[in-house]
Amino acid sequence: xxxxxxxxxxxxxxxxxxxxxxxxxxxxxxxxxxxxxxxxxxxxxxxxxxxxxxxxxxxxxxxxxxxxxxxxxxxxxxxxxxxxxxxxxxxxxxxxxxxxxxxxxxxxxxxxxxxxxxxxxxxxxxxxxxxx
Numbered sequence: 001x002x003x004x005x006x007x008x009x010x011x012x013x014x015x016x017x018x019x020x021x022x023x024x025x026x027x028x029x030x031x032x033x034x035x036x037x038x039x040x041x042x043x044x045x046x047x048x049x050x051x052x053x054x055x056x057x058x059x060x061x062x063x064x065x066x067x068x069x070x071x072x073x074x075x076x077x078x079x080x081x082x083x084x085x086x087x088x089x090x091x092x093x094x095x096x097x098x099x100x101x102x103x104x105x106x107x108x109x110x111x112x113x114x115x116x117x118x119x120x121x122x123x124x125x126x127x128x129x130x131x132x
Contacts, residue, residue: 023048077101077102078102079101088111
């Protein structure tokens, strides 16, 4: 028999009801926007999923294209989903391939470029800076 635990003093002992809403987003059907920094589509935002403080995009770079993750007063995560190329961080180039990722804190920047004949597919997540 397992011992019973008592709630801590001041603990809310009311039952917790969890509700969830499953949102399926078929990214293959979302419109792509062409830019000088490749094509992109938003896959996580207020309109698609009710996300209020986060923005997620997929970005495709052709061999001659590059993406500059400009310094924002936000946190950024960039994950390489397909292909290979180079990422420029702190005045240094790094070879990267599928599975590589980089976290950029507020005010940090990176440049990602598709390599040789390879195209890249990136997932880019932007989250606001949390006040101290």
